[in-house]
Amino acid sequence: MIIDSHQHFWKYDSVRDSWIDDTMKIIQRDFLPADLEPILKTNNVDGCIAIQADQSEQETVFLLDLAKNNKFIKGVVGWVNLSDTGVENRLEYFSQNTLFKGVRHILQAEKDDFMLDQxxxxxxxxxxPLNLTYDLLIYAHQLQNCVTLVSKFPNQKFVLDHIAKPSIKFGEIETWKAAIKTLAALPNVYCKFSGLTTEADWHNWKTEDFIPYIDVIFEEFGAHRIMYGSDWPVCLLSGNYSKTKEIVTTYIKKLSSQEQQQVMGLNAINFYGITI
Structure with missing residues (x-):
């Protein structure tokens, strides 16, 4: 079974979604399940995980409602204010819904030490305690603090989104590589094979641009802790769904059948506790 571990839905709002600037006009519109479902079918993908894109509980409710009404959405990683004193009650409330799998906060938009605030x-x-996961959305320069964060919670399941967004366009790799090695040494953190093309030259990238970075991810995390994700519709900035998926499937051809199944679905199923 193939599971896309990372995609988004939204009803476009120019104020709320101000991060989608005029260089991203192609995604300045609504993206809903009716848009994604035929794309998944064309690409032989069986289901997906919807990831929050807005920092509000309204976003979490919106995604859970979409998942309830679209069976191919296998789970939701929503947003809850983790810094709020009432966070436990809010997490317990959302956890009553079995489609609520985890939480993400957009740490890349915060000061670097935000993630270490008490x-x-x-x-x-x-x-x-609620069997909820946490998606780490950070830039490469935040990796050291991320290591400190993950180290504090050895029983918490973490997954690194978009391999921490190294600057593939400019070939920056050595500092990122060293930090990835340290993070991957922590057994409770996984990594999403996602978001690579948007960190490259959007209009002129080549598959070879990604190989040095992918090599590092597989060497450090291993196929048993890596999961495929499209980052649709953001991936449309630099290609399309099929081209994004092809980067993954082409690279993993050299792996065993079991390892390929892990990357393309089994790891996401196990990590997020998806019911098949």
């Missing part, structure tokens, strides 16, 4: 750490501490 109020935020208190929220992270409430996730594991």
């Amino acid at each position: 109020t935020f750490l208190n929220g992270i501490n409430k996730l594991a």
